[in-house]
Amino acid sequence: MSSIARTTGMEYSGPAETIYLAEQLWPIRGQLYLGLLGLAVGGYLGLLQALERIGIDLYSAHFLKSYYQGLTIHGVLLAFLFTFAFSNSFLSLTTIRGFERPLASTWLAQGAFWTMLAGTVLAAFAILTNQATVLFTFYAPLKASSLFYLGAVFLVLSTWLTSANQLLTLRAWRREHPEEPIPLLGFVSVVPYLMWDLASVGVAILVVVFLLPWSLGILSHVDPQFDRLLFWFTGHPIVYFWLLPAYVSWYLMIPAQVGGRLFSDGLTRFVFLLFLVLSTPTGLHHQFTDPGMPTVMKTVHLFTTFAVVYPSFITAFTVMAALESGGRARGGRGLLGWIRALPWKDPSVNAQLLAMLVFTLGGATGIVNASYSVNLVVHNTAFVPGHFHMTVGTAVALTAMGICYWLIPFLSGRELWGRRLALAQAWLWAIGMLVFARGQIAGGLSGMPRRTAIGDAAYLDLFQWSLDNWLTAIGGIVMTTSGLLFFIVMLRTLFFSRPLAAPVEIPVAETVHGARESWPLFDRLGLWFLIAVGLAVVAYVPVILGYLPLNPVSPPIRVY
Amino acid sequence: MRIERYEKIFMALTLVVLLAALAAIGVGVFAAEVHLPAPAGRVDPRQIRRTAPFDQPGVREVAPGEYEAVIIARAWAFEPNEIRVPRGSTVRFRVASADVIHGFLVENTNINVMVIPGQVAEVAARFDRPGEYVFLCHEYCGFGHHQMFGKVIVE
DSSP states (O other), X not given: OOHHHHHHSOOOOSGGGGTSOHHHHHHHHHHHHHHHHHHHHHHHHHHHHHHHTTTOOOTGGGTOSOHHHHHHHHHIIIIIIIHHHHHHHHHHXXXXXXXXXXXXXXXXXXXXXXXXXXXXXHHHHHHHTTSOOSTTTOOTTBOOOHHHHHHHHHHHHHHHHHHHHHHXXXXXXXXXXXXXXXXXXXXXXXXXXXXXXHHTHHHHHIIIIIIHHHHTTSSOOBOHHHHHHHHHHHHXXXXXXXXXXXXXHHHHTHHHHTTOOEEEHHHHHHHHHHHHHHSSTTGGGGOTTOTTSOHHHHHHHHHHHHHHHHHHHHHHHHHHHHHHHHHHHTTOOTTTHHHHHSOTTSHHHHHHHHHHHHHHHHHHHHHHHXXXXXXXXXXXXXXXXXXXXXIIIIIIHHHHHHHHHHHHHHHHOXXXXXXXXXXXXXXXXXXXXXXXXXXXXXXXXXXXXXXXXXXXXXXXXXXXXXXXXXXXXXXXXXXXXXXXXXXHHHHHHHHHSOBOSSOOOOOOOOEEEOGGGSXXXXXXXXXXXXXXXXHHHHHHHHHHHHHOSXXXXXXXXXXX | OOOOHHHHHHHHHHHHHHHHHHHHHXXXXXXXXXXXXXXXXXXXXXGGGGSTTTTSOEEEEEETTEEEEEEEEETTEEESSEEEEOTTEEEEEEEEEXXXXXXXXXXXXXXXXXXXXXXXXXXXXXXXXXXXEEEEOOSOOSXXXXXXXXXXXXX
């Protein structure tokens, strides 16, 4: 009996059976569950925020000191724990499937789980005891407990262990398969982490060199402007670290799930490499309104930001083409008939198609944010959460839920329970999100600040935000209903569902133009990584040299 | 590497769209003269009340029709929180923080700037229509963040 059969009760046949080792599957499963726990708790806090908009304050009933303590939980659990844990879990699994071999190191796979758990426990303790009400951006000189910063270190460390394991697995695969192109699924699993390895250096320096020693009293003052520079070095590329696991599914799995084919292997590699190269040298567009940053370099980062929009545009075309090929293979005719022919009754496909649709608005509003002087209209207003709830909150989160609709059966050996509930769940999420975003975006355009207890704001009566607040609240309630359905479906599947009649296979799309037609240089990942480092240096060294000397004027301040 | 015709067309069109968007931004910056905040000096938040011009927060006329408003942002208030100017005035705001990071946004203007300890934030706008313009803090600055606002009153 194979190891997968031992762990899941499934009977597998073929080459797949030896690649999923039980000792590597449990950390993958464990991180997925940890991430989903983060989604549940973090999402629930979102409901409290939504209700605050219409004057319903449930914070004291939850033993929370303030809106902002709840918001910190919401941000940290959803932006860091859920995304990191899901990514570690899902892209470790696709690494195994992509290279058709176990991960190179079981020790690293389990280490990733333990460090993720340790980071979660440390940060959660600090936040729940109101020692770290600093939101997920933890801008100095707001001081959090050292445990919070230590928790952040462990969470990032966990992603680095996962990346190291992927690279070791790639190296082992190359030894076993000299002269062969890297399998596409393996390629797209490794590249997002390579991007993140470079991108996360900013926040790693920020926390380890500055904030952790400062919180411990070893360092007396920090420079808040420079700290923001380090934060946003990581803070923009992190959104691609969130997004690329969804792209892996959209590029390589959804075409197979709808019965179509991915068009071009080469273009897929090209897109992922563009993200590797272009994601990091863009962070200053989050600092367009920072007084300490020169406008010349803000302009440079405007151009690089527009450049990194490019691969997402290509994605829109490529994914759509694959969907069309599937829709037509299923009998769809005419200009748009293929859309109706897609398997909308498949919960996994349905959720991800809706995630893509909402993402078009998310992407478009993102371009507004990045558009230099236009940013003055929206910076730090509710427009921004309106935007990113359609990207990370839908493109990523709803895709992750869609993936769970096959992944949980795959991991548990149990049939998906409640397919109709799962369909309703995705529709409710998408509709709720659009209503919510409408409220936030309209409010933001009339000056409503983000991350603010608006229901309690001293200036609330001076603005006409009533409709915006109601839409935000209604959207939040609809999304909470959706979230509830999701977890009912997940828990019933795990604990009360029938064993699968036939094993679930990880869906992997075939390509029309395969790897042999792709440019061999695409596989020289070390070279592309060096180019990415070079561009980051070019984009940031002039900023840093122009800014120095540091201006360490801020002692730790606790005002929460 | 083989790239299909439709792919090529789409990739080219995408470039055109992005370049058009960049051109539109260029028009906003160079023709409409909407500029982003630029470095305007440093100030030590611990010494802010002894450092000019923040030792005398308030609004003063520096030339006919031109005003300078010096504002200290602190948890959780702006000092001063009321700025009065006649209609048609151009107001140059100089804002700095005495403690944590704050934000400064004036409704119905292009004024939107971070107020970061150690940095002087300098932004300007012309107020042609009489009325009240709320300015508020848009960066989380602690427990009372949502109480932090003021008004520009144009007479």
